Amino acid sequence: MTHRFIPRTLVEEKEMLQATGVERFEDLLPAIPAHLRLARPLDVPAAQSEMALSRDIRRLAQKNKGMTEIVSFLGMGWTKHFIPAAVDSIVSRSEFTTAYTPYQAEASQGSLQQIFEYQTMVAEIAGTEISNASLYDGATALVEGLIMACACTKNRKQFALASNLNPRYREVAQTYSASNGWTFHDVAWTADEGALDRASIESVLATNSGKIAALVVQTPNTFGLLEDLSGLTDLCKAAGAVLVVVSDPLANLISDPPGAFGADIVVGEMLGLGLPTSLGGPSLGYLATWKKHLRQMPGRVVGRTVDAEGKRAYCLTAQTREQHIRREKATSNICSNQGLMTVACSVYLALQGPKGLEEVAEQCMTRLAYVRTGLAKAGIKPLFAGTPFQEQAFRLPSGSRARVEAACRTAGLLPGVWLSDLMANVPSETILVCTSETHSKSDLDLLVSILSSAGGAA
Amino acid sequence: MSGSIVPEDLKYAPSHEWVRIDGDVITVGITDHAQHELGDIVFVELPEVGQKVEQGKGLAVIEAVKTVADVYAPADGEVVEVNAALADSAGSINADAYASWIAKIKISGPLSAELVDAAGYKALL
């Protein structure tokens, strides 16, 4: 009974049992009542060689149609960007992949300094003072932001939630609310721009005076449009609430970030910056905030200090917020986070720098503008006016969806997200198109021609 | 711990708070023994003035580097004053636990029956 992952010969086993003071392995299990032990082999496939299992799994991979074969305009927080080779080269190093959480600082300075740098870059992008060391994904980062908002407002449990929030995120928040007593009040979007309706915010805050923990908004919103965040913190302050903003970090390169408007908690998805889309996981949730809210912040955080000789050093800190110390009073239950993903993101951000990132952002926006111009020629208009970033909702003629889908299937193209599948109150032929620097001009031309002919021929 | 300081003029809770009684206002802090067990104190979560407290329920939270301890109210009442200086110098509790009081409470009921005098507290350590 030897296995390539288990270094134990039968001779060694015998000697080790003897050293342990027992004759048979079963003698080590007196605590497990005999009738509870498994008396048969597990019914799983027989062990395979590395060659055979690789063949099996490659076959499964080949059954998928990834974005190498399909031209995809899907986005909604999981955006495909080009990833320089240096990112995977670093993130593949076993010094990063096979290390544990850096609890013992002296033997973990590599991960600790890297996380410290990541925290700094996230805070810089979000325009706030601090960031934690990562959360699972954008949707759960929103949930953590809501939990934190409750703690910041002496356990208020109601939220004013923008209706143009990512519907996937909203669904996840809904799941949590079933158990912890949260109530959501919808903030409407404006009819012309699909943007936050100020009157609606004021009305929700007034109607539920003294109860709202946070106003929760998203920029760019689900229609892909930048939201004007000015004045929102004043509305929140007056209501004793905090402002939670779900924000696309890349958009923050070209537009003023939520922190610049005083947003208390900024959350979202970092996946686009250095990670492949990977069916949405592992992704990388972030949460950025201010020192004044540190004690309500979820998750790990790294701080800078010195060693016994005064050399600069890094270690996990402010740990009394966390579950392993605070238990049921912890700010969150999170333990394992997305550590390795922060390595990828850090390398990506460091390679790009501010100029590289701004350029990627401009590329994305320019390519979307190119599509918009093309579609306009066929009479296809955006659902809303406004300033799109890299994604925009377009209204196709009613009844055109089946034709568009058929044409796209033939062409090997995923034109975008059909928004009405995920959200109420959007017209059924609305498609959310996401462009990035990875789309060539011919990809864009193909999209425009299919949507124009299939969609425009109604 | 034989080395801890236990002033004679105070009352003590088994949960390691000290209490100074001055009419219907009591001053609460944590004992020298408690600060020693906690190690370096980095933060104190203070109550708010005007806050109602209940005997045996949390009054404040003391945070050390890798541990955290609740400070319990020894009687029902209302917080009338907090030691705001602790917000910037939580470590002063380590330096002098009896000078670094946490809160003053105007009590509205009897003191906890578990409070003991200095000799009684020494016997607990």
Added chain:
Amino acid sequence: MLHDDTGRTLFEKSRPGQRGTGEIEWDVPRVGLDTLVPAKFRRKKAPRLPELSEGEVVRHFVNLSTKNHHIDKGFYPLGSCTMKYNPKVNESLARLAGFTTLHPLQPAETIQGALELMWRLERMLGEISGMDSVSLQPAAGAHGELTALLVVRAYHLSRGEDRRKVLIPDSAHGTNPASAAIAGFECVTVKSAPDGRTDVEDLKSKLGPDVAAFMITNPNTVGIFETRVEEICAACHAVGTQVYMDGANLNALVGITRPGDLGFDVMHFNLHKTFTTPHGGGGPGCGPIGVKSHLSAFLPSPRVENHEGKFTLAKPATSIGPVHGAFGNFLIMVRAYAYILAMGPEGLANVGHTAVLNANYLYAKIKEGMSCKFDGPYMHEFVLDGSPLKALGLHTSDFAKRLMDFGVYAPTIYFPLIVPEAMMIEPTETESRETLDRFAEIFLEVLRECKESPETVHSAPHNLPLKRVDDVKAAKDLILTHPFE
């Protein structure tokens, strides 16, 4: 050394005007950001991100990486963390473009291979655990706990019962009470008995129709099997309480016994522990949950369904809904699937077997120097009582730091809370006898030092990139981002 690079950040190495990527070609008309973004939105102050060449960035991170202990380099006896070898083939398979380029909103017919892999992995985990249904969606163990509690809550509500309490042993991981609190439950602590197991009488006195679940780790956090598990489950079931098994220590049971057969209703797995996916310096993990059939209908959506080889996604009306924006940490699932294929039934049986053997063997070699508070034999790990160190003026943390001077990582320390100065050691099945022997020697050597030259231990480490890190200063000064200027 060319220069002392201790702790110098990317930001200090940055030189304005440099970058590590080239300009992307423009094959569409460039209109400029000023046209694309109205002035009112434009970012006024650029983020202070580093500006470095590709080579400088690579060298920075490679140098950082050399300062990490990691499993490919050496022994990692972290109790409760199951730091075992991470097979390399898993890494290369998880990097296949047929997996990494998928988008979570793609139509199901374009991700058939991914759905098939998830469907199969669910069933494998179900067989290994004896559970009827599995959801792979939770992204980590704690996320699995929380998800499971939401499932339990939905189950009780479906029966018209608004149960609000969760019972948790005093030896539990901190995530248990934290997850219960986040899920809106009140936590009630159950005491441990003098033998380190659950005090069943204390448990029974706290059970009742208001108790939604009892969360228990088995083997528990002192490394021993809960012998009265059937009685525990029966007592809970008698009042309708669901019994949750924290699967953090599942490695000990693989192929030996199955949680489902022991009477548990619901559990979570840590694919990053038992199923060899790498820890990544803190994550990503993957924390699937397994449930008995009466809870299946409440599992998170979407559910993968298999219609004669055609895989679809379903959203049952009774589901609690999604707990993750997509499907969870999918690439971690690919790794775990590859691992199970590599092991097969005999290999999996060898996991629990050798993990238990290794722990008991190592303890036998160490116990003359330091012993456990509770009696063995142990399962996959044991918890030493480090309180004798106190008489020498030392603490477990000193001992742990000194161990690292010998090229091994420290055990888990100060957990569980029911053992004073605890030192929790889990060798796992992937360590050779030679490594265990060497570790035992090191351990006893450090123990000798504690008696003969305590100052050496007190001031450890001495052979690592840094001396003892001042975590008190870190907590007091709280420098959480690079101080620019």
